[in-house]
Amino acid sequence: MTNTPSKEDVAGVDVGERRISIPGFTEEGENLSKETNAADEHSHGGVGESEEVTSGAGSRAKRHTGYDPAGFPEPSGTEEEWRFTPLKKLAGVLSDQPTHGAGTDQESVDYQVSEGQQGVEISTLTDGQSPRGSVLQPADRAAVLGYKNTEQALYVKITEGAEVTEPVRITITGTAAGARANSHIVLETEPNAKAVFVIDHRGSADFNGNLEVKVGEGSTVNVVSLQRWNDDAVHVGQHDAEVGKDASYKHVAVSLGGEVVRLNTNFRYAAEGAEAEMYGLYFADAGQHIEHRTFVDHNSPRNTSNVLYKGALQGSSARTVWIGDVLIRKAAEGTDSYEKNQNLVLTDGARADSVPNLEIETGVIEGAGHASSTGRFDDEHLFYLMSRGIPEKIARQLVVRGFLNEVVQKIQVPSIEESISEELERELEISGN
């Protein structure tokens, strides 16, 4: 990887800014425990990213959330949470509209849910029916409109103590490009349950989809969200989780297809003793905009969080954005938190933005660290591998597969891991290398 710091341009790679935001703390506050985070993991001031310490004005604690669309005016593009996003392409999902053809056979999306497993209860929830709305708090205009325009939310509950062996698969297929679809899914586990949910997004649509996950006490939940849309699909969504006492939660986002994908994935805690992780893997080709925003809200003491997002980019105008917010509130003593984003730029003309924001309101924590790097696979890497007999195509595959495999392995559903690996191979074919 290229390691020369400079502003906005590293060896021809455009990279975005990175900032840390720690009100009341110096920059050293970003990594308070040497034991938990090795110094070399800590690419402070790393690859080609400018840096500024922001004040509390942009604090996640003060970000508006709510259920009334009037509270979220149409974005102009200058707002902090929209400034990286191609708003023109999102006009369809940011308008206050019902699902196209709702309730008819012309409906813009088709839902398939795998049924028949013990301990899995499938039903729907209208607005106001608990637990709908108890976890997800719309944090931007897209989310609030998706919430409002979904009459019946799909509700999957895992009953107390159930250990569901096969993944619960929810396949969402868009049927027409530009056709508006609103979606709201509620997943809940009762105490001490264990389940894997796979949400597979395919086809074409203007898809506005929210997901809320209520992770019961002592439960183990793995949510895998696959964005394997056609090239003309647009997807905005907010995935929120509340992680119960001593529970374990993992969210894996895999974004490969779609013209624009913008996912906000967030979690907070209901109590203490929980472990929560968010992983992401994305591959942007020419013309694609893939944006992930993660927010870890350490709102209660003695919980652990880990975030790792990795992306590859190839082709002119391929664009990725990762914004990683971590807020450690005053009450969250004993927190242990880490977040990292790494991007690999394979060709000229692609741009990766990477912005970790770490806010720490208490000094009594186990650890809080972040790292961000954007490197490129360049002619020197290629020459090195080729000079060892490795043909160009295999050399590229070797590098990208190796780089992204760390996240693929986090899926831990063998059939999905396999199909993602195959799709990554196909992505590499697209580049014509």
Place this chain on the structure above:
Amino acid sequence: MSTLEIKDLHVSIETEQGTKEILKGVTVTISSGEIHAVMGPNGSGKSTLASTIAGHPRYEVTSGSITLDGQDVLEMDPDERAQAGMFLAMQYPVEVPGVTMTNFLRTAKTAIDGEAPKLRTWTKEVREAMEKLKIDADFASRNVNEGFSGGEKKRVEILQLELFKPKFAVLDETDSGLDIDALRVVSEGVNRAQSENNMGTLLITHYTRILNYIKPDYVHVFVDGRVAEQGGPQLADELEENGYDRFLAAV
């Protein structure tokens, strides 16, 4: 018995100031089992020669030839050159993100041999070669050259030399940045590859220090893109004594 023949090689690079000729007619012939030392001051074109032999795209051959047992090397892509039995130990080995040493070594060995090495014997072979070069076992699971020190990178180049068993190796300032212990370990590796594989070697260096460990059969003095003088090992001794002044004055 193989022969690597470099004839009247002219090489240019593109710079911001236009095309610049770096090699101005280099002729060297190396046969299996021979060690040729190429010595010369900075900027004399030694590394350009090394990179050109390996096929780095930055260097344009404007005339002359490189052949390996009569085969036109200049027609080959870098991977084909390696598959034909050539190896370049780089002066600045590149860090490759995302690829572990284990995966890299196996992939390269497979490409060079045209078939995958038998896993059990290969694993053992890699482990033993690493031990001999005093490379920690945990390097196998690290990404290629990532975070390695200068000396570690050089050892890993020689590790590849021993494992890939090329017919001809070009060692581009392998001795630079090595402390005395590392220099000895690395030199022993080169000597092993030399004697076990009857390898032909082009050893590029600034200093005569490495020649205490790796004994050259021939010494070529490189000045301003040409071989200014050739001789036996005693030429290195003379350089050690008098430096390059005698040659530079003539430029």
